[in-house]
Amino acid sequence: MNKEKHSSFWDSYKITLEVAKGKEHLIKKSYFYFIISFAFQGLAFAFFYPLLNTIFADNFNLNDALFWFATITILSLVSFIFKWKASHFNYSGDLVETTHNLRVRLGEKIKTMPLQKLYSYRTGELNSILASDVDSSVLHMGIIAGMFFEVAVVPIVIIVATFFIDPILALTLLIAIILSIPIYKWSRKGTKWEKNEIAKANSTLEADTVEYIQGLPVLRAVNQIGKNAQQLQKSISNVRKIQKQGLFGSSIPMVVMNTLIEFLFLTILVIGTLFILKGELTVATLLALLVILSRLSEPFANFLAVASVFDTMEAGFRNIKKLLDTKEFEVIKPIQKPKNFNISFNDVSFNYDSNNQKVLENISLNIKENSLTAIVGPSGSGKTTITKLIMRYDNPIKGSVKIGDVDIKNIEPQTLMKNISVVFQDVYLFDDTILNNIRMGKPNASDEEVLEASRKAYAHEFISRLPKGYETKVGEIGGSLSGGERQRISIARAILKDSPIVILDEPTSALDTQSEVAVQSALDELIKDKTVIVIAHRLSTISHANNILVIENGKLKEQGRHENLVSLKGKYYSMFEAQQRVKEWNINNKGTL
Template identity: 65%
Template sequence: MSQEVSSFAQSYKTTIEIANNKASALKKSYLLYILSYITRGLGFAFFFPLLSVMFSEKFILNDAFFWFGAIVISTVVSLIFHWLALEFNYSTDLTDVTHNLRVKLGNKIKTMPLQRLNKYRTGELNSILATNVDQSVLHMGIVAGMGLEALIVPIVIVLATFFINVKMAFAMLLAFPLAVPIYKWSRGKIKVEKIENVKAHSTLEADTIEYLQGLPVLRSINQVGVNAKNLQKSIAKAREVQKKGTLGATLPMVVMITLIEFVFLMVLSLGALWIADASISIATLVALLVVLGRLSEPLANFLAIASVLDTMEIGFKHILGVLRQKDLKINEPILTPKTFDIKFNAVDFNYLDYDNKAMDNVSFHIKANSLTAIVGPSGSGKTTITKLIMRYDDPSCGNVEIGGVDIKNMTQVGLMSYISVVFQDVYLFDDTILNNIRMGKPSASDEEVQIAAQKAYCHEFITRLPHGYETTVGEIGGNLSGGEKQRISIARAILKDAPIVILDEPTSALDTQSEVAVQNALDELIQDKTVIVIAHRLSTISHANTILVMQDGTITEQGSHKELIDKKGKYYDMFQAQQRIKQWNL
């Protein structure tokens, strides 16, 4: 597996893009780092003339003070520039970049097509919002500064040495041609391992969240502990990748340190020869060795710094992958429907990564304030219809209208203000019952929430709970029964009071008593609304104004219950099959 190693220019460009409105502050920080390391390199270079003066046969105190003063001034100026460069990290700039980036990611997640959002597992998104942001941003100043130090200081010293002693400069240059292939080899090797490491840990995080959420089910089928195959596989993979990465990073580091030691010994040997033929003085060689010794640490750390930069870059890549997702286009002008009938006009739709059409030339018209049922086998396109009404994504062909207005001419917030949804699998947030219902209308008073709860037939069981409406429902509503969660979901929809209601078979998984309570709550919800219900039990929708029969992404039949029964087509066969099941005597 080969991976292209990004240049420092590419990494810089990406970093500036991530910094966004703080890019100028980051550029200023980088400039100050560069000035700091230039002056620091000059300070090291001044060791040569200082030691030459101090060990010369004719010692001149003023010359010694001059070069010593030059070193002190260079060091002080370098420290000042370095201190100012660190302001980006220790002021609010860095935290602002982190905060703004998470806000941008949050806004993107809210607006990107749900079809594209659903490609990410929960753990992957959590890793991007938490780990990747921290990896990318929290080190973008300091680590970049360390990388600049390892690059600039040696270059400045070598260039300055050319003005002092050409032979010494060429001796110091010997390390660079040897270091370049080691660096490229290391970057290529480490980057592959970093990508595998990030991917393995992202998968581990996703599998851990999935494991924790599904723990009750896993316990029931004895698939916990060593039997939790997916999680165990992810843990083993993360361990293997981490082990491989540690070994892979160590070898290049050892090679680089060996190279530095080799150059050190080679310069010492050449220096001894040059002293023998009086080309340089002992003082100059001592100065050269002192400077080389000081340079060994940043050069040795350079590969480690490059490794951190690779981690940052991978984090950048994942972040930008989310930020560069295209939002659904809102057409101008923004329009508001006057009525709430729904119309599909020759709609085609494909899910990502699937060749077969999920919808194929689907057209129908749902009248306002009517009840429409959608029936058909699993995978026939029932849920796809409701998703397209909520603009899960745009059709590949055709359009969807509400009240004669193309939904592309509505903002997502505007569109969803017209729609209430009651799902088969209810999601409640780990908050109080009061706040879960109030999500339907955040400005609602406590009294309005209670009225909605009464209409949804859940006020009675709520008042029996230890803390009433202030009772916390637990993660995903785990402290409540299925029927209780469903009625709270309906109370939320009643409080929202949207003109269009979508019901995804909300009673199919309930016991008889809960089903009666939920059905009564639904009767309150759907009064004077345009209602669409996805139905599996055909006996529950015989009173619908219109029934759409789906098969392989197309509408094969539509009409009232009586009309479809008289037609003796697909709907008739489905209805008769369900009636026979009811007659089974176990």
């Protein structure tokens, strides 16, 4: 276990206020009412002394007994009223609203944070933050606060009251509380470690579970279900290991604390008995103190468990805060809009956070408006990174990216993305109707506009054949449709958006010949009168491009038209010749397999 310092209750209180942003006044009011409630409860317990002294007095006075009983009742009633008012935060829906607001804040952050930062999280990790971390940070703040204040306030009030009855007994109670402090610190060290580690382990487990389930079709196809479950099993075992260590580490302090309470009970009984024998204390006073202690023993014994929940909250909130503190891209003033849709890279270099090696190095290029520009090169050469930088996936570490002679840092994100449509190689469709998936390109589009875009994308025919037509749900990630069908829906979405810049990330590389023909026809409709950038794998498909950029090891090696690049007999030529040889090999060997 590490030696990380545990946070104080004041730290936990500040975390609570930060979590409850917008509802801080309700939290403060709730905690204030809890303090008043348990102060009155402590006073009610303290008045057991005069009540029992009156009951056990030699000359019993009913009026005095009723007076003290009524006093205790009134104090208990006032305590109940304030406790009810304090708990209003939980029962009124404010707690649920706080949870909702926090998830909305996280959702807004995810929508606006740099994509590079977003992609540094695994899907399961984000699920864990939005689900379990939010719950652990918020849902405990009301109930646990009440339990904490009961343990903290009531004993203090009773000790103060006992000083007026018998200072020695009060001092005994005070010493017991002082002795509990090192036990508390010992316990918090263990629970803080356990809560932090279990939060990390559960996050990893959730991510591994999502990854395993999503990959099951592939694992079954290669008969590796058991072998590739090893990482998942490792994550499960890690959770069990940490839970065992945590339970062991927290159980010992709990046993010691319970032993301390029993020792305190016996000590008070022994000291009280001696005082009674000396005539310095009445049986009623000792009885009252024992009654009070027995009432407090359970919440006091649970004090360590209550304190550990603060560590659970802190561990969950640490992940939330890390996400909330992620800075969005600054839009540098003056905010501008591009006047045309030429695209230029000026001495751009870039590398990812996890890799010190430059992905792009001193790239300078110009893409003319309403032209078709192809980007080619080996895998990992930086082709996709160029298109990501145009969409401001991240800022270059050097140089600038401009659209219409305006640095994209001066363009608001909504304006930037309004001007760019993207058709990815791996199409993502939401588990919704085909109509709604296409309409995402233009949320206020009419049904007729959606159908027109679908026709232009050569998707209307196959959609019309489906049992529910455009109201057909596509399944998770569009799983109920073929690759070509998903691509055409994606293209229909882009056609409906009608952005002046279109980025195509190898949209036909994984399709069969028939699907490729249909998708290519849809693409021809999409790119009319647009500034088009296409990442190409098959060089024969981009031979008609206005300009071809050859990227290798993050550098621009060559650029020009197909004929010019072939005549140079450089990198492009060698790639083109290699693909031609593969074609000839396929033709010559057709039917031999």
